[in-house]
Amino acid sequence: MLWYGELARYRLRARLFVLAACHAGTGSVEFGSEYVGFPGAFLAAGARQVLAPLWAVSDTSTALLMRHFYTALATPVSPAAALREAQQQVAANPATAHPYHWAGFQLFGAA
Known part of the structure; x- marks a missing residue:
């Protein structure tokens, strides 16, 4: 802990x-x-x-977003661009299109 x-x-x-x-x-x-x-x-x-x-997102939605985030991050893009790409991919899925599933993730700090 x-x-x-x-x-x-x-x-x-x-x-x-x-x-x-x-x-x-x-x-x-x-x-x-x-x-x-x-x-x-x-x-x-x-x-x-x-x-x-910023809020409690379901484990399933978090896992989906993280998979897309790390896939994008493995390419030569910034963490901000990788997050944007991941959020767009999760939002494009009808089952996770509601902002609850993807909009809660925030990138803090210097770009």
């Missing part, structure tokens, strides 16, 4: 962290006098970008 406060002690060097758990992009933690969410904690610890959901 990783606690918010522990992240401040790390010096993360990864280009991208993916937090696919429910509500990983929400919530708050206090760093000094400032409140930040889980993605903000990763960014403060040195991560360049963080992909996280």
Whole structure:
């Protein structure tokens, strides 16, 4: 288990962290006098970008979006372009066309 406060002690060097758990992009933690969410904690610890959901997306929809995201990311595109491609592919499927299934994923940090 990783606690918010522990992240401040790390010096993360990864280009991208993916937090696919429910509500990983929400919530708050206090760093000094400032409140930040889980993605903000990763960014403060040195991560360049963080992909996280803003609400609880179904496991099936998340798995589908992640499959498309990582497939796109394996090509020479940015994480933002890979996310856009994945969201478009999930939205194109009638079973997952509702924004609940794909719009909750947000990319935080520098492009």
